[in-house]
Amino acid sequence: MPPSRKPKLAVWKFASCDGCQLSLLDCEDELLAVAGQVDIAYFPEASRAMVKGPYELSLVEGSVTTPHDIELIQQVRRRSKCLVTIGACATAGGIQALRNFADVQDFVSIVYAAPEYIKTLDTSTAIADHVHVDFELRGCPINKEQLLEVVSAFLYGRKPNIPPYSVCMECKRRGTVCVMVAHGTPCLGPVTQAGCGAICPAYYRGCYGCFGPKETPNTDSLSKRWSHLGVKEQDLVRAFRTFNAWAEAFREESVAHEK
Amino acid sequence: MKSRIIKVDYLARVEGEGALYVKISNNTVTDVKFKIWEPPRLFEAFLRGRNYSEAPDITARICGICPIAYQMAAAQAMEDAFGVTVDGQLRALRRLIFCGEWIESHALHVYLLHAPDFLGYEDAIQMAKDHSEIVQQGLQLKKIGNEVMTLLGGREIHPINLRVGGFYRVPTKQELAPLVDKLKWARDAALETVRWTATLPFPDFEQDYEFVALRHPDEYAITEGRLVSNKGLDIAVREYDDHFAEEHVPYTNALHSVLKERGAYLVGPLARYSVNFDKLSPLAREAAGDAGLGPVCRNPFKSIVVRSVETLYACDEALRLIDEYEMPEKPAVEVEPRAATACGCSEAPRGTLYHRYRVDDQGVILDAKIVAPTSQNQKSIESDLWQFIPKHMDLPPDQLTWRCEQAIRNYDPCISCATHFLKLHIERD
Numbered sequence: 001m002p003p004s005r006k007p008k009l010a011v012w013k014f015a016s017c018d019g020c021q022l023s024l025l026d027c028e029d030e031l032l033a034v035a036g037q038v039d040i041a042y043f044p045e046a047s048r049a050m051v052k053g054p055y056e057l058s059l060v061e062g063s064v065t066t067p068h069d070i071e072l073i074q075q076v077r078r079r080s081k082c083l084v085t086i087g088a089c090a091t092a093g094g095i096q097a098l099r100n101f102a103d104v105q106d107f108v109s110i111v112y113a114a115p116e117y118i119k120t121l122d123t124s125t126a127i128a129d130h131v132h133v134d135f136e137l138r139g140c141p142i143n144k145e146q147l148l149e150v151v152s153a154f155l156y157g158r159k160p161n162i163p164p165y166s167v168c169m170e171c172k173r174r175g176t177v178c179v180m181v182a183h184g185t186p187c188l189g190p191v192t193q194a195g196c197g198a199i200c201p202a203y204y205r206g207c208y209g210c211f212g213p214k215e216t217p218n219t220d221s222l223s224k225r226w227s228h229l230g231v232k233e234q235d236l237v238r239a240f241r242t243f244n245a246w247a248e249a250f251r252e253e254s255v256a257h258e259k
Numbered sequence: 260m261k262s263r264i265i266k267v268d269y270l271a272r273v274e275g276e277g278a279l280y281v282k283i284s285n286n287t288v289t290d291v292k293f294k295i296w297e298p299p300r301l302f303e304a305f306l307r308g309r310n311y312s313e314a315p316d317i318t319a320r321i322c323g324i325c326p327i328a329y330q331m332a333a334a335q336a337m338e339d340a341f342g343v344t345v346d347g348q349l350r351a352l353r354r355l356i357f358c359g360e361w362i363e364s365h366a367l368h369v370y371l372l373h374a375p376d377f378l379g380y381e382d383a384i385q386m387a388k389d390h391s392e393i394v395q396q397g398l399q400l401k402k403i404g405n406e407v408m409t410l411l412g413g414r415e416i417h418p419i420n421l422r423v424g425g426f427y428r429v430p431t432k433q434e435l436a437p438l439v440d441k442l443k444w445a446r447d448a449a450l451e452t453v454r455w456t457a458t459l460p461f462p463d464f465e466q467d468y469e470f471v472a473l474r475h476p477d478e479y480a481i482t483e484g485r486l487v488s489n490k491g492l493d494i495a496v497r498e499y500d501d502h503f504a505e506e507h508v509p510y511t512n513a514l515h516s517v518l519k520e521r522g523a524y525l526v527g528p529l530a531r532y533s534v535n536f537d538k539l540s541p542l543a544r545e546a547a548g549d550a551g552l553g554p555v556c557r558n559p560f561k562s563i564v565v566r567s568v569e570t571l572y573a574c575d576e577a578l579r580l581i582d583e584y585e586m587p588e589k590p591a592v593e594v595e596p597r598a599a600t601a602c603g604c605s606e607a608p609r610g611t612l613y614h615r616y617r618v619d620d621q622g623v624i625l626d627a628k629i630v631a632p633t634s635q636n637q638k639s640i641e642s643d644l645w646q647f648i649p650k651h652m653d654l655p656p657d658q659l660t661w662r663c664e665q666a667i668r669n670y671d672p673c674i675s676c677a678t679h680f681l682k683l684h685i686e687r688d
Contacts, residue, residue: 019323028402047382048271098305107304141416
């Protein structure tokens with residue numbers, strides 16, 4: 001059998017902190033093996049060699065916040081057979097989507113002395129708001145084992161095994177005592193998608209929602225529980241309005257508690 | 260009249276999106292612009308109205324490479340504002356997780372981002388084909404830094420365990436024990452890294468920088484200290500705004516920082532090393548001497564050696580902290596918010612990071628200001644290029660362009676922090 005060409009992988013960056021693409025370099029034990037399976041053709045954070053597309057797999061980090069981003073994401077889509085978003089910015093607009101609840105010009109003039117130099121959109125939006133996305137990997141940051149699972153699933157042409165259930169499942173599996181039931185610590189775990197490994201409750205802290213809403217989250221019920229624990233309305237707004245603030249279920253819940 | 264443009268549209272092997280534009284007319288450099296195209300994310304704006312306790316987790320998201328530096332600067336600023344001191348073993352644990360971040364970030368830069376320039380490879384994966392053992396060593400060193408962060412912080416990127424006042428949960432002595440053998444290996448590997456990086460080819464290039472770094476009487480400053488320079492600056496963190504200013508220039512999305520009295524200055528490994536050489540551990544000092552570094556290093560290309568020395572120090576220091584560790588009774592000090600101005604500094608792997616907040620008596624943030632290391636270094640990066648290019652004008656265009664990229668990568672610029680997108684144009688008349 002003739003050797004088949006290695007599939008080309010590209011890693012793209014939009015508005016983000018670089019943490020999710022760093023997850024690929026954080027696969028210290030697997031990085032060179034991955035590089036043996038795929039041709040890392042475009043990954044500016046790691047290489048100055050930039051091979052032209054088309055690419056079999058594009059990993060997209062970051063949200064769309066500038067006119068240039070809108071054009072670029074269309075190009076990325078055209079040049080990619082499969083497009084996977086990595087992280088809360090690409091999947092839900094990220095922390096910078098807090099601008100969506102405010103007037104962006106006010107925001108710009110707070111940060112920059114000469115706001116006229118800054119070109120930015122009124123909103124920070126997910127990649128899927130602009131182009132078709134083949135798979136969305138959650139997390140702020142993503143979990144590197146999940147990233148390897150997605151890349152590997154792509155290589156073998158199967159569906160990634162990324163469960164959509166809640167963080168509670170991971171706490172149970174890990175044997176962590178429920179911080180909300182046992183200690184009255186407010187926790188977003190019941191409405192947040194699993195994937196991190198339920199880290200926060202294992203450190204006696206409530207989940208703060210890095211992975212965004214799980215499938216069919218009952219945010220209203222959880223808010224009532226938080227209210228019983230003494231959490232104020234404005235704090236509920238803030239709790240749902242962080243790294244996945246623009247994800248629909250979290251957005252609606254935060255708006256519901258705003259005066 | 261001959262003109263020439265050197266152009267790099269997207270600078271690689273840096274964190275973020277940036278560019279350089281250089282114009283050369285009649286064999287004279289006439290323009291250098293280090294541009295940052297990273298889209299603005301407006302953190303300082305949306306921090307307004309958030310609770311003081313949210314600042315560490317929110318500001319961590321400015322940078323996935325150095326989240327601890329952000330969490331620590333924010334937490335310490337709030338503690339300073341509320342009159343709280345976090346000391347003893349809680350302070351030691353913070354220093355320990357910060358050592359983890361230095362090891363992880365420095366190993367990433369030394370092996371994966373910077374070394375390929377010296378050896379003529381496009382990236383570390385290409386380099387691994389000829390130097391597999393070296394790249395593997397770098398990856399393992401980086402991994403151990405990440406393991407320190409994961410054990411103490413819950414995960415390596417955006418750790419969850421730091422808070423204003425301390426931690427959510429502190430480890431037992433037994434939980435830290437498995438790190439000891441790993442860190443001993445890492446210390447040996449870091450020593451080899453110093454020796455190896457010292458053998459790389461360095462251009463003969465020195466600049467008379469003003470080095471600015473935190474300095475502490477008892478230790479190589481990482482989490483706190485006074486802001487000190489080699490040209491007479493010696494101020495409390497609180498006085499930062501009296502001495503430093505930020506300028507907004509049209510071609511970049513990052514603000515340029517200057518010392519009001521003297522202009523450009525430099526933060527980061529070279530600055531820390533030169534300001535605090537006497538505070539390094541004996542092992543790190545000796546390794547630096549054997550590598551041919553004096554107590555001051557003015558060659559920015561040798562930052563790769565200095566980063567390796569700091570990695571060695573961080574391993575050494577982490578082992579000391581674990582050895583002396585006793586589990587504190589409480590994971591955090593109680594904090595009561597009050598209306599105040601909060602100032603905090605930490606030494607991110609790339610240099611001094613400054614946070615300032617104004618909070619009300621309920622602990623709600625009224626305004627925020629964050630000055631990242633890369634925005635402070637922008638002027639020095641440009642100034643290096645002004646000096647460097649004329650001496651290397653005879654290189655073929657692609658080689659000169661690569662050298663310019665390398666000169667920028669000397670700073671391990673984190674453009675996500677400063678904002679992000681690096682394009683390099685060199686134009687010649």
